Amino acid sequence: xxxxxxxxxxxxxxxxxxxxxxxxxxxxxxxxxxxxxxxxxxxxxxxxxxxxxxxxxxxxxxxxxxxxxxxxxxxxxxxxxxxxxxxxxxxxxxxxxxxxxxxxxxxxxxxxxxxxxxxxxxxxxxxxxxxxxxxxxxxxxxxxxxxxxxxxxxxxxxxxxxxxxxxxxxxxxxxxxxxxxxxxxxxxxxxxxxxxxxxxxxxxxxxxxxxxxxxxxxxxxxxxxxxxxxxxxxxxxxxxxxxxxxxxxxxxxxxxxxxxxxxxxxxxxxxxxxxxxxxxxxxxxxxxxxxxxxxxxxxxxxxxxxxxxxxxxxxxxxxxxxxxxxxxxxxxxxxxxxxxxxxxxxxxxxx
Amino acid sequence: xxxxxxxxxxxxxxxxxxxxxxxxxxxxxxxxxxxxxxxxxxxxxxxxxxxxxxxxxxxxxxxxxxxxxxxxxxxxxxxxxxxxxxxxxxxxxxxxxxxxxxxxxxxxxxxxxxxxxxxxxxxxxxxxxxxxxxxxxxxxxxxxxxxxxxxxxxxxxxxxxxxx
Amino acid sequence: xxxxxxxxxxxxxxxxxxxxxxxxxxxxxxxxxxxxxxxxxxxxxxxxxxxxxxxxxxxxxxxxxxxxxxxxxxxxxxxxxxxxxxxxxxxxxxxxxxxxxxxxxxxxxxxxxxxxxxxxxxxxxxxxxxxxxxxxxxxxxxxxxxxxxxxx
Numbered sequence: 199x200x201x202x203x204x205x206x207x208x209x210x211x212x213x214x215x216x217x218x219x220x221x222x223x224x225x226x227x228x229x230x231x232x233x234x235x236x237x238x239x240x241x242x243x244x245x246x247x248x249x250x251x252x253x254x255x256x257x258x259x260x261x262x263x264x265x266x267x268x269x270x271x272x273x274x275x276x277x278x279x280x281x282x283x284x285x286x287x288x289x290x291x292x293x294x295x296x297x298x299x300x301x302x303x304x305x306x307x308x309x310x311x312x313x314x315x316x317x318x319x320x321x322x323x324x325x326x327x328x329x330x331x332x333x334x335x336x337x338x339x340x341x342x343x344x345x346x347x348x349x350x351x352x353x354x355x356x357x358x359x360x361x362x363x364x365x366x367x368x369x370x371x372x373x374x375x376x377x378x379x380x381x382x383x384x385x386x387x388x389x390x391x392x393x394x395x396x397x398x399x400x401x402x403x404x405x406x407x408x409x410x411x412x413x414x415x416x417x418x419x420x421x422x423x424x425x426x427x428x429x430x431x432x433x434x435x436x437x438x439x440x441x442x443x444x445x446x447x448x449x450x451x452x453x454x455x456x457x458x459x460x461x462x463x464x465x466x467x468x469x470x471x472x473x474x475x476x477x478x479x480x481x482x483x484x485x486x487x488x489x490x491x492x493x494x495x496x497x498x499x500x501x502x503x504x505x506x507x508x509x510x511x512x513x514x515x516x517x518x519x520x521x522x523x524x525x526x527x528x529x530x531x532x533x534x535x536x537x538x539x540x541x542x543x544x545x546x547x548x549x
Numbered sequence: 550x551x552x553x554x555x556x557x558x559x560x561x562x563x564x565x566x567x568x569x570x571x572x573x574x575x576x577x578x579x580x581x582x583x584x585x586x587x588x589x590x591x592x593x594x595x596x597x598x599x600x601x602x603x604x605x606x607x608x609x610x611x612x613x614x615x616x617x618x619x620x621x622x623x624x625x626x627x628x629x630x631x632x633x634x635x636x637x638x639x640x641x642x643x644x645x646x647x648x649x650x651x652x653x654x655x656x657x658x659x660x661x662x663x664x665x666x667x668x669x670x671x672x673x674x675x676x677x678x679x680x681x682x683x684x685x686x687x688x689x690x691x692x693x694x695x696x697x698x699x700x701x702x703x704x705x706x707x708x709x710x711x712x713x
Numbered sequence: 714x715x716x717x718x719x720x721x722x723x724x725x726x727x728x729x730x731x732x733x734x735x736x737x738x739x740x741x742x743x744x745x746x747x748x749x750x751x752x753x754x755x756x757x758x759x760x761x762x763x764x765x766x767x768x769x770x771x772x773x774x775x776x777x778x779x780x781x782x783x784x785x786x787x788x789x790x791x792x793x794x795x796x797x798x799x800x801x802x803x804x805x806x807x808x809x810x811x812x813x814x815x816x817x818x819x820x821x822x823x824x825x826x827x828x829x830x831x832x833x834x835x836x837x838x839x840x841x842x843x844x845x846x847x848x849x850x851x852x853x854x855x856x857x858x859x860x861x862x863x864x865x
Contacts, residue, residue: 222603313565
């Protein structure tokens with residue numbers, strides 16, 4: 199295996215409704231910042247891969263438009279996944295492992311505010327037996343939350359505590375969207391959106407973009423921050439049929455964590471992509487994270503959930519945490535699909 | 550149950566709703582359209598003028614700038630004769646669509662060509678915009694109903710070959 | 714109007730005709746005939762809705778089909794107090810995972826009780842069929858509490 203490092207990370211501030219900039223307007227400065235901070239001249243970047251969903255923009259081939267931000271002339275080696283940018287990072291990592299390139303620009307973007315995200319997410323479902331029921335993003339998550347509550351694995355109070363902790367920590371994250379000091383008792387007095395989920399249990403709708411530059415070989419160590427190495431990365435998937443899964447556990451996260459080598463060394467912290475409050479303990483259990491492991495120093499997806507790049511942002515935030523010298527080794531996680539269906543785990547370590 | 554009774558397929562309707570807000574460049578050019586003006590933008594790196602402006606020079610990967618007045622007449626760089634009907638186009642078949650290099654812009658603009666026999670449309674032909682009555686103008690490209698020949702001499706291919 | 718932001722509504726609407734393949738063809742043909750069918754895996758579990766493969770092993774499912782339900786047990790539920798436009802009912806209802814009698818997996822569907830207080834995990838429910846069935850998941854309008862059904 200080649201040593202592959204995260205050389206740089208850049209992101210927008212996340213906002214509820216970015217009406218003043220298009221996706222490309224947001225991507226131009228952020229992709230440029232990531233490239234400049236990597237220290238790798240743009241013409242030397244060997245590969246570019248990005249993640250997005252055309253359903254966010256409501257246009258087929260909207261993802262092609264994002265390439266406008268890159269100045270891709272003469273044409274560049276470029277690819278796209280209709281998934282969170284974390285999976286674009288995985289593709290770029292594989293490309294580097296194959297020895298084809300030594301560096302890659304990875305990014306993800308979403309301006310979910312243009313559509314009705316809660317309903318748009320219906321389109322990810324099995325179109326035969328689940329899609330026609332109009333099942334929406336919050337209702338799907340609520341089925342999982344109820345299963346956890348019934349199993350006695352969490353309480354509504356603990357769910358509120360998770361939201362409170364993430365949004366309190368996010369006060370130190372200048373790009374986070376929902377931050378502040380909230381009181382559990384007050385949150386629990388709020389009405390349900392879809393019972394048993396209240397507003398605080400749900401992620402904000404966030405517009406924004408983020409970008410990472412990966413480096414290997416001679417491309418490592420040229421940037422303005424210390425390289426952070428990807429020591430393991432893996433992604434796995436569970437059935438799309440909610441009713442054939444035990445929603446209180448995440449076998450795909452568990453397996454991805456094992457394959458990525460989560461416990462080959464000490465886990466000091468984890469950036470978990472848990473858009474809904476109740477999903478955080480499912481992930482902690484699946485990854486075998488003991489009490490005391492710092493969860494989401496960035497505030498996580500409850501503080502900002504830019505659809506299609508919130509997972510890549512977890513990897514970028516985790517790398518930044520290590521590069522800043524706040525930890526030596528940690529993990530980042532990304533999810534996709536209903537009720538944590540698909541999961542990617544990335545183990546990161548400093549020099 | 551005979552095989553012919555089996556349900557072999559189902560229809561699954563999908564519907565997603567959006568509220569579009571264009572970026573600042575498109576905002577400016579759409580507002581100008583409501584005043585009957587075409588406003589393009591320039592790439593500060595390669596100096597190409599874009600109309601309509603998306604806000605980006607895709608060639609250079611930089612934001613475009615400035616406000617450049619674009620003429621409402623130009624040169625046909627390529628065209629097509631449409632012979633198939635479409636639910637949302639209410640035109641008599643066949644009709645002609647064209648790429649038109651508007652004077653002052655470096656990229657072609659899409660438009661219909663009318664007020665001429667469709668098989669007389671040719672590359673290099675000069676055309677001008679025919680606008681809706683001013684009272685009907687809004688912030689949209691619909692203000693231009695179509696383009697029609699100006700009768701000016703054709704432009705030699707050599708003069709616009711870099712802009713097709 | 715000079716400072717007002719321009720915006721425009723945009724709607725994407727497609728009616729996809731999807732071919733079903735043998736497995737879902739049987740399932741939807743069953744629904745048209747007011748029958749809920751499950752398929753058995755090699756390990757003997759009955760999958761409803763049926764799949765071409767066992768999600769646990771990836772192995773092909775068998776040719777052994779059986780009718781399940783129309784009664785079952787609510788395994789989890791989510792109460793929608795304010796239905797959205799694409800939801801199947803225009804009054805408060807529950808999305809639910811329902812394990813039908815004779816099945817080993819749960820079907821995602823809706824439960825119509827009128828009020829959240831009538832919902833309970835483990836409650837028994839019965840399929841309520843549409844007046845006219847066409848071979849679609851919504852041939853079952855909703856599941857309703859089984860009279861005197863109690864809970865499992």
